[in-house]
Amino acid sequence: MLLKIDHIGIAVRNMADSNELFRRLLGEAHYKIETVETEKVSTSFFRIGDSKIELLEATDPESPIAKYIEKRGEGIHHIAFEVEDIRMAIEHLEKEGFMPLHREPRRGADNKWVAFFHPKSCNGILVELCQSIQE
Numbered sequence: 001m002l003l004k005i006d007h008i009g010i011a012v013r014n015m016a017d018s019n020e021l022f023r024r025l026l027g028e029a030h031y032k033i034e035t036v037e038t039e040k041v042s043t044s045f046f047r048i049g050d051s052k053i054e055l056l057e058a059t060d061p062e063s064p065i066a067k068y069i070e071k072r073g074e075g076i077h078h079i080a081f082e083v084e085d086i087r088m089a090i091e092h093l094e095k096e097g098f099m100p101l102h103r104e105p106r107r108g109a110d111n112k113w114v115a116f117f118h119p120k121s122c123n124g125i126l127v128e129l130c131q132s133i134q135e
Contacts, residue, residue, distance in 0.1 A: 001083060001084075001088075001089055001092060002081040002082070002083060002089070002129075003081070003082045003083060003084060004050065004051070004081070004082050005051050005079060005080070005081060005082075006051065006052065006080040006081060006082040006112075006128075006130050007045070007051060007052035007053060007054045007080045007110075007130075008051070008052075008053055008054070008076060008078075008079055008080070009054045009056055009076070009077040009078040009079075009080065009128070010053060010054065010055050010056065010074070010075065010076055010077060011056050011057075011065050011068050011069050011072075011074055011075060011076075011077040012055050012056065012057050012069075012074050013057070013069060013074055014057070015033075015042055015044055015055060015057040018044070018055050018057075019044055019055065022046050022053060022055065023046075026046055026048055026053070028046065028047070029046075030044045030045055030046050030055075031045055031046070031047060032044070032045045032110070033045075034109045034110070035059060036108060036109050038106065038107070039063065039064065039065075039108070040058060040059050040060035040062070040063030040064075040065070040066075041056050041057065041058060041059060041063055041064075041065050041109075042056075042057045042058075042059050043055065043056055043057075043109040043110075044057075045109075045110060052110075054080075054109065054110075056077055065077070077126060078116070078125070078126040078127065078128045079125055079126075079127060079128070080114075080127075080128035080129070080130050081127065081128070081129055081130070082130055082131070082132075083129050083130070083131050084131065085131070086105045086113050086114075086115055086129055086130070086131040087105065089115075089129050090103060090105070090115050090129065093117060093129075097121065098117045098118075098121045098122060098127070099117060099118040099120065099121040100115060100116070100117055100118075101115075101116040101117065101118055102115060102116070103115075105129075105131070107133070108128075108130065110130075111132060111133050112130040112131060112132060112133060113130065113131045113132075113133055114128055114129065114130050115128070115129045116128050116129075117129075
């Protein structure tokens, strides 16, 4: 059902500073910056092997990322798993007792359908499922 870790999302206060920090850490610059208006977030992606690091900066003080940083500070926000069929995966995980934050996938960054599961049902980790959008 879960194919691989697609990316690890990291909440940051300042995208420019964090892009430079991760460029130095990983030895390569980010390959994409994208804004997701519905989530009030700006994202920046880095590749590392078959996985990615996604930096997330709030574009609005009321966004989920802004509230996350206010409460917990910068750091790992979520782990995203690639799935083949996101609707089937949501249904399966819900039957297994995991709490979806929404039952219908949404369009997310990096040309993906996304769905999240509440940290309370995942040992304190926000879990994201993602599936590439075929257009």
